[in-house]
Amino acid sequence: MTLHKAMDDEWTSTGVKSKFKLTIPDDPSLATDSMSEVCGWGWRFRFDIGPELRTTSPRVLAANSSIIPWRRISVHFDPHLVRGAAYGRITFQTAVDNLVRLEDEPPDPPIDLPDDSGYNYSLGVYMRRGDMDGVPSMTISVQFAAALGMALPLPRNSRVEAALAETIRGEETVDIKFYAYTRIGVDYASRPQTMFAKTTLMMGHSDALDDYISGGAGFAESKMVDLNVDGSPDERFAEYDYMSDSDLDPESEDEDGGVHVDQVASSSENSDSHSLISRPSIDPAPSPQASVSRRMGRVLVVKGYAFKTWNAFLYYLYTGKLVFRPPGSRVPVNTTPLIPECSAKSMYKLADAFGLDDLKSLAFRSLHSQLSAENIVREAFSSFTALYPEVQDVEVEVLMAHLPNLKQQLSNMLRTACDGSRPHASSILEKIIYRTEFQSAPVSVDSPPRRKGRRY
Known part of the structure; x- marks a missing residue:
């Protein structure tokens, strides 16, 4: 099998999308494997091709009940250069053309980085039916936590x-x-x-x-x-x-x-x-x-x-x-x-x-x-949060969700706010006290309110 990268990596706000085209050998008994070039920040994909497994593979029948031969393609993720990177949990999404995913295969599992196991992770097994026309291709999206904040590179404009x-x-x-x-x-x-x-x-x-x-x-x-x-x-x-x-x-x-x-x-x-x-x-x-x-x-x-x-x-x-x-x-x-x-x-x-x-x-x-239970009290009462009402709104929501486990931390913070040590905390205190008045309006975490610039 020959593997070609069909386009440059496409960067989004949460990950990297790579697309590959596959050339499958005509000999149905031939087993091959191909490793992709480096993608994203340093990972690769391996594609293994082999014949259908007669004892365990499903039989594919044509309209006249004749058996349609097919090829088996396994896809793996290799962290490669980023194996030791602190990227946290990453997930995968795959889309295919002129391939069919085997129904008995589980969804693509997430993995956690850093990883020192040395394994390549399975992204599923697919079939290429003998009656399919067109070049088989696969698009794989590697997705990260929003905290990494990746974005689509600007085109040449x-x-x-x-x-x-x-x-x-x-x-x-x-x-x-x-x-x-x-x-x-x-x-x-x-x-x-x-x-x-x-x-x-x-x-x-x-x-x-x-x-x-x-x-x-x-x-x-x-x-x-x-x-x-x-x-x-x-x-x-x-x-x-x-x-x-x-x-x-x-x-x-x-x-x-x-x-x-x-x-x-x-x-x-x-x-x-x-x-x-x-x-x-x-x-x-x-x-x-x-x-x-x-x-x-x-x-x-x-x-x-x-x-x-x-x-x-x-x-x-x-x-x-x-x-x-x-x-x-x-x-x-x-x-x-x-x-x-x-x-x-x-x-x-x-x-x-x-x-x-x-x-x-x-x-x-x-x-x-x-935001987490460990840092929400500190963040909610920070001088940064005091500057932005939209940030206060989401932080109050998170604070209230963890409130049963934060009573001591919150009490200590309230004392510093009341003794004048945190004069900027008045707005967040007001929103906590009157939370019931603004919680009916949904808080968007994707599109903060637009403001005009010129606050240097």
């Missing part, structure tokens, strides 16, 4: 074509340099890192985002500079508007090549400027020799979103792919390092600000899937 045309004309492949902060201290964000992007590829997703990157908000004070020699912003930024951003790492967690917080404080004391407000600083003009390699563009210091969030956002704008990290987790869930991970909370905030409804829905579904 007018933005991509325009960017390619610009490179043909000799224009730069990047013309924006972003700085975004990576760490959080006491009332400040710190340690900015750089990212680069192409304006053409970022435009056209929403009016609010277009305004932000074209000068209406994001580049109000910027000008064209040499991106190769532009200076970095201040190490600390004291006006970060969301200090509980879950994509900012604690300042105390040092890393190789980073600047320790004590070093930052020391350098600030010896500096002429003690301002913690971030702004681009441009180095003196380069020498004539250095100017040969100049790359002109604009610089934007991202003041409301962490480096991880903005990095994942840029990747999503380019590819449509996105991976959400479980709340509080520092362990990567994605074995493909090219796809950056981020917090669903942080991305929800960004998508809401820029009016990106599809991205907001992905983050919303991930947020809902991550």
